[in-house]
Amino acid sequence: MSGDWRLRVDRSRCMGTTICASTAPSGFEIDGRGQSQPTAEIVAPADEVMSAAQLCPVEAISILLAATGEELFPGAE
Numbered sequence: 001m002s003g004d005w006r007l008r009v010d011r012s013r014c015m016g017t018t019i020c021a022s023t024a025p026s027g028f029e030i031d032g033r034g035q036s037q038p039t040a041e042i043v044a045p046a047d048e049v050m051s052a053a054q055l056c057p058v059e060a061i062s063i064l065l066a067a068t069g070e071e072l073f074p075g076a077e
């Protein structure tokens with residue numbers, strides 16, 4: 001769908017707090033190295049996914065509009 005989101009986790013920043021995965025298990029999971037990764041490359045928009053991105057203490061999560069690549073979070077400075 002045109003409104004779908006592409007999720008990115010900057011693994012050089014992720015500290016493995018698990019906050020994102022517990023806030024939005026539909027969007028994030030913790031891998032075998034104890035770091036977060038998106039559950040899928042493209043996900044349906046969900047409030048819990050946006051909340052997880054906002055709650056990440058090291059701002060490791062980006063949300064892009066899949067169709068255009070527009071950055072929805074954190075967005076332009």
Ligand code: SF4
Pocket residue numbers: 009013014015016017018019020021035036055056057058059060061
């Ligand atoms: S909330 Fe941020 S630091 Fe914590 S696991 Fe998720 S991406 Fe990593």
